[in-house]
Amino acid sequence: MKKIMILLVLLGTFSCSKSISQIKDLQAISDAPKVNLPYGDKDVLYNFPNEWTTANTASDAACNKMGQLYEDLENPNRKKITAYYSEISSLLAEEFIPSEAVKNKKEKLEIKIAKVFTLSDAEVYSIVYQGKMDCKNCEYPESQIQNVLVSIKGGKITDKIPVSYVNGSDLARTTRFFYIDENSIIHVKDFKSDEEGVAFTAYSKFTIDRDGKFTRL
Amino acid sequence: MPITIDDTGQTVTLNPPYSPVIPDDSLQRITQVYFAKKTVTEDGANVAFTRIDSLHPQRQGTEDLNYDSILGKTVYLVIETVNMDTLSIDAVVKPSDNTLTGNTETLTLMWFNPQTQAFEAKRLLSAVVGNFDALNNCGTTDNPTGSHAHYTNLADHANKAIIKLQLRPSLRADFNTWATNIAAAQNGLANLEVAVERTDNEPCAYGLDSTEELKEAGVFLNSDDLGRFRITNRNFYEIYARALTGRANDRNTYTDGTYNFLPMNGVSRRKISKLENLSSSQVCYFHYDIYGNETLVATCDKTNVMGRANGTQLGAVPRGALRTENAPAGGAAQTNHIFANAIVTTGNHRNARDARLFPGALRIVSYGASGTNVPLVRMPDTLNMTVNGSIIVYGFSNTQRRFCNPDCFAAFVGILSQYGLAGVLSTGMCFGDATSYPSVAHPNGDSVDTSYMANRRNEQDLLNAFVDWNFTQVIAGRTQQAWLRNAHRYATDHNDHLHSGDFDGNSIHNIYR
Secondary structure, eight states: OHHHHHHHHHHHHHOSOOBGGGSTTOGGGGGOOBOOSSEEOGGGGSOOOSEEESSSOHHHHHHHHOOHHHHHHHOTTSEEEEEOHHHHGGGSOTTOOOOHHHHTTSSOEEEEEEEEEEOSSOEEEEEEEEEEEOOTTOSSOEEEEEEEEEEEETTEEEEEEEEEEEEEOSSEEEEEEEEEOTTOOEEEEEEEEESSEEEEEEEEEEEEOTTOOEEEO | OOEEEOTTSOEEEOOSOOOOBOOOTTOOEEEEEEEEEEEEETTTTEEEEEEOBTTBOOEETTEEOSOSEETTOEEEEEEEEESOTTOEEEEEEEESSSTTTSSOOOOOEEEEETTTTEEEEESSEEEETTOOGGGOOOOOSSOTTOOOTTOSOGGGGTTEEEEEEESSOSSHHHHHHHHHHHHHSTTSEEEEEEEEEETTOOOBEESSSOOSBBSSBEEESEETTTEEEEEEOOEEEEEEOEEEEEEETTEEEEEEOTTOOOOEETTEEOOEEEEOOTTOSEEEEEEEOTTOOEEEEEEEEEEEEEEEOOOEEOSSOOSOOSEEEEOOTTSSEEEEEEOSSEEEEEEEEEOOTTOSSSTTSEEEEEEEEEEEEEEEEEOOSOEEEEETTEEEEEEEOSOOOOEEOHHHHHHHHHHHHHHOOSOOEEOOOBOTTSOOTTOSSOGGGOSEEEEOOSOHHHHHHHHHHHHHTTEEEEEEOSSTTTTOOSOSEEOGGGSSEEEEEEEOGGGSEETTO
């Protein structure tokens, strides 16, 4: 019985379904401005080879054109909310690695919000944010910028998917870019890159149902 | 024995009898002859001369320099007189001993001709007391010989004859000979002295205390008591500041300083000149503000080392290293494994666990020999100086990659001068062996990397300065820096540092080219 109780507590802790009302000061999220489809970088649809060097090839040029993540980060029209990590962590990608300063409430995080889909039973928001990564021996600082699509239904987060990010440093990083077409198909491509070259590692497509659940095609 | 100067500029020893003239109340006297730097104050209105000789040593920081000028440098020769207004005076410059040329014959040096605004070889130098053409600024289409009328205190100098010259011969081969001779001297110095007399060969007195006019030349800078003029070997760069004229389209606008006489490079004037001295392993960087005031910014050690290709990551250090050496402490590099045609560097940079190459491993980089030597200077760890109200400041981030191509560093000084604010932090160039661990892409120190600054206008101004000073491959990032304009390329591998590379070395005026 005791083991079952512990398991239930753990399941509750890791549940993705968290009441939005429990997230302090985020009631204003529903006021976020809406973006229009298609949304994202159409260059994601470019037929990337598996690998290429960083010389000025067509692939490199296409890769470097994908700037929606940064435009979202810069977009002054997005709803801005600044809060402690513990207050908004459920809105962030699970891949986000908070710095010690962020974890220990010495620094707050700023998230920038836009509404992407209004579904019959749910709403989907784009949450963009950035943060430094702690690194003792790094001559080149490491950082992360991420854009997460978060589905909210009935005041609860029902699903989320990081659709775009740059994690790492100028020496090496992993990146993901996305494009949501007119049919609401979410195209996502993953890359690994460093000073010498880029590897195209994955292409995923997702749909979203009326409840805001993302399904890989 | 008394001497005189003949028509060719040679000094000739006079035979007795020579006739001293009894002075009257209007004794005509050449009181002092000295080499000097021009010092301009009051926003360009006030000019003065700062003596440079063994009694008036130059300083770098808090230390007196053991030399007064450098072979090839531009200096002013100032002849101070009494009761000699409008008279022409001849002057010749001679070695004080055999060090420089193997004899003490009069030197042919490069005299600044105000009419042509160019330097020309000349042995006999002449100047008229109270004529200030040697102080002319750079000419314009309307006034090709320039002007000195902007100086409001020229009356203070009415007793002076002024000659502007470069301390070098016309031919590169002769320069090399002189440089070799200086290098062979025990103290690395050659002393120069100056003989002067009236062009009309009439008598005059010499020195501050002389009471009789002599019909012979007077010699100055020829004793320890009266001062000696000591020249030495250095490579040097002359970096000319630009004047801020305004701001248009969110970009500062500049014009060249009025004392930048360097030749044009297409539609714009060159901003840097250099003189390479094969007998010296040191490089002096001189900054000139918009009024022509000279500041010695830095003296750097110069080396020539084997150039390196971009690095390649390895899974392990190959067998067969000739030797291992410790990498400079303070950065991520730890050990260099020296091979015949490569340096393999290991260190404490660990690749990310999802890295494209060797995920999770401590990075090992092989830098192959390029087959061509590259020059490098060891940059100062920091610069922090104020010139004409503008500051030249930089520091390094957490890196020991503090070696740089000498041309690039000259341009960097000019960029800092143009930018003129604190906060520039370099993320490093290369090590003294031209490698760049943990980076594989920055060997040979031919680019300048800087951290982005939080203030956007400042970062934009700094980027503009890199472009203005002829870095032709400025790469900015695509995150926080997407708003930056004028970069040549934008890429995700420059989200944390601005890369300024491919400096156009041809934009530098090479004095002997």
